[in-house]
Amino acid sequence: xxxxxxxxxxxxxxxxxxxxxxxxxxxxxxxxxxxxxxxxxxxxxxxxxxxxxxxxxxxxxxxxxxxxxxxxxxxxxxxxxxxxxxxxxxxxxxxxxxxxxxxxxxxxxxxxxxxxxxxxxxxxxxxxxxxxxxxxxxxxxxxxxxxxxxxxxxxxxxxxxxxxxxxxxxxxxxxxxxxxxxxxxxxxxxxxxxxxxxxxxxxxxxxxxxxxxxxxxxxxxxxxxxxxxxxxxxxxxxxxxxxxxxxxxxxxxxxxxxxxxxxxxxxxxxxxxxxxxxxxxxxxxxxxxxxxxxxxxxxxxxxxxxxxxxxxxxxxxxxxxxxxxxxxxxxxxxxxxxxxxxxxxx
Ligand code: NAP
Numbered sequence: 001x002x003x004x005x006x007x008x009x010x011x012x013x014x015x016x017x018x019x020x021x022x023x024x025x026x027x028x029x030x031x032x033x034x035x036x037x038x039x040x041x042x043x044x045x046x047x048x049x050x051x052x053x054x055x056x057x058x059x060x061x062x063x064x065x066x067x068x069x070x071x072x073x074x075x076x077x078x079x080x081x082x083x084x085x086x087x088x089x090x091x092x093x094x095x096x097x098x099x100x101x102x103x104x105x106x107x108x109x110x111x112x113x114x115x116x117x118x119x120x121x122x123x124x125x126x127x128x129x130x131x132x133x134x135x136x137x138x139x140x141x142x143x144x145x146x147x148x149x150x151x152x153x154x155x156x157x158x159x160x161x162x163x164x165x166x167x168x169x170x171x172x173x174x175x176x177x178x179x180x181x182x183x184x185x186x187x188x189x190x191x192x193x194x195x196x197x198x199x200x201x202x203x204x205x206x207x208x209x210x211x212x213x214x215x216x217x218x219x220x221x222x223x224x225x226x227x228x229x230x231x232x233x234x235x236x237x238x239x240x241x242x243x244x245x246x247x248x249x250x251x252x253x254x255x256x257x258x259x260x261x262x263x264x265x266x267x268x269x270x271x272x273x274x275x276x277x278x279x280x281x282x283x284x285x286x287x288x289x290x291x292x293x294x295x296x297x298x299x300x301x302x303x304x305x306x307x308x309x310x311x312x313x314x315x316x317x318x319x320x321x322x323x324x325x326x327x328x329x330x331x332x333x334x335x336x337x338x339x340x341x342x343x344x345x346x
Contacts, residue, residue: 005030007109008323010076013060017262017331022058023324030111032090039116041096043086045106046346047134047316050326050339051168052258054080059264070105070288080108083139085123085130087346101125101346103133108323110343126302130346135168135338136312137301139287144172144231145297146290147253151283152229156181159223161242164233165206166193167330168338169255171313173231174203179309182229185222187238189333196336201311209238219245226250234259235268243270246280254284262331313337 006027014022032042056062057074064071074080084106088096093116096102104120106112114120123133135141147169148154160177164170165186174197177184186197187209197206205222212218219227219241226247232239235257242252260266275282290297304310315335317326319342326341 001032002029003032003111004028005109005111006320007079007107007111008320009078009080010058010074012076014055014058015060015264018055018058018324018328020324020328023327025321030113034090034092036092038092040091041088041093041102041114041118041120042090043102043106043112043114043120044089045084045086045110045112045343047086047131048084048106048108048323048341048343049082049134049138049140050323050330050335050341051082052256052261052330054082054327055261055331062264068286068288070286079112081105082108083134084112084343085133086112096120096122101130103138108320108341110320128302128305131314131316131340131342132305132312134340135314136172136305136310137298140168140338141172141301142290142294142297143169143255143287144176145301146287146293147231147255147285148173148176148229150290150293151253151281151285152231152251154180154182154229158182158228159225159247160184160229160231161219161223161227161245162186162231162233163209163238163242164188164256164258165197165203166201166313166336167233168313168335170231170233171197171201171337172310175201175310177229177231178202178204179304193333193336201313216241216244229253231255232257236260236266237268239268240270243274243280243282246274246278248278250278250280252280252282254282258331314340316340316342318342 056064065073088100101123103123160182166188174184185205194206197203230242230252233256236259
């Protein structure tokens with residue numbers, strides 16, 4: 001049987017803010033009748049992840065492209081891989097059967113053909129919606145968990161600051177830190193987001209960074225006794241002022257620097273004198289380095305979801321054609337929580 005596979009490609013490298021015209025929806029026939037010797041799996045994609053780091057892969061050059069198999073350059077005109085959940089519709093790989101629900105590296109498209117050795121695992125949804133396994137129970141959740149607990153090691157009563165706090169990773173960092181007994185302040189780009197952080201997610205306080213004219217004074221206002229932990233999702237000026245407001249022995253997990261992704265000239269230049277004399281630890285990390293704690297992360301997070309101690313925050317668009325606008329929305333601050341595209345019904 002043949003199907004038509006519609007998928008998204010980029011028309012060109014994207015070195016500035018992404019726009020609709022940078023993307024194209026392509027369609028090509030795909031045969032579901034497999035050669036028995038082929039050892040491949042064809043997955044019907046159900047939910048695919050939309051993440052800021054893809055922009056660095058779309059650039060003509062980014063220092064990130066040579067550092068990890070997940071960050072390699074995206075070639076204009078070719079399919080774009082991403083984390084996602086799907087259903088096996090054909091398989092000659094003995095490890096997978098038709099009908100299996102799977103999670104792994106799929107495409108921004110309707111189907112993915114995965115050769116032996118590709119990143120794909122059977123998924124037990126454990127009673128949760130499949131979309132959770134793309135976000136809160138997938139890499140976004142692992143990123144928040146690993147960055148906070150493995151790098152920042154929060155202690156009860158410590159003061160935690162999170163940027164892009166209503167995003168996919170940031171909202172979980174704040175919720176996890178609250179459960180560890182920390183005082184948590186987040187920043188985000190609108191009044192509505194600030195209200196959600198305080199009223200829905202239980203942050204102690206939050207502010208709209210776009211309304212502030214002097215971010216250093218802003219942090220002094222929210223942290224009169226200094227910051228112990230900064231979970232950095234944005235880089236740039238916010239990172240510089242966070243360093244200036246850190247306490248002695250503070251920890252900074254550099255998760256992402258989204259404010260620098262659109263402008264390769266823009267670099268945070270935090271005061272290294274402060275870093276030295278305050279003995280601040282600043283560590284970049286990749287969630288993929290923490291697969292060893294995935295089991296621990298999953299059981300803890302599932303428990304907290306079941307007992308209502310953590311709120312899932314998802315922002316789901318529909319259909320493969322909505323992928324470009326979903327991706328662009330991240331750079332316009334239009335997403336509330338984990339941005340996902342639902343490609344098809346199970
Ligand atoms: P997200 O926060 O859900 O979405 C991006 C958010 O960033 C937007 O909603 C927007 O919120 C904010 N933003 C966009 N442009 C900005 C700018 N110029 N300055 C400040 N904020 C801006 O995305 P996410 O998936 O959770 O990712 C958050 C960060 O973590 C990103 O930097 C990403 O690259 C990184 N990350 C790293 C890893 C890792 O393994 N190290 C894994 C996942 C993600 P506002 O309304 O607040 O502006």
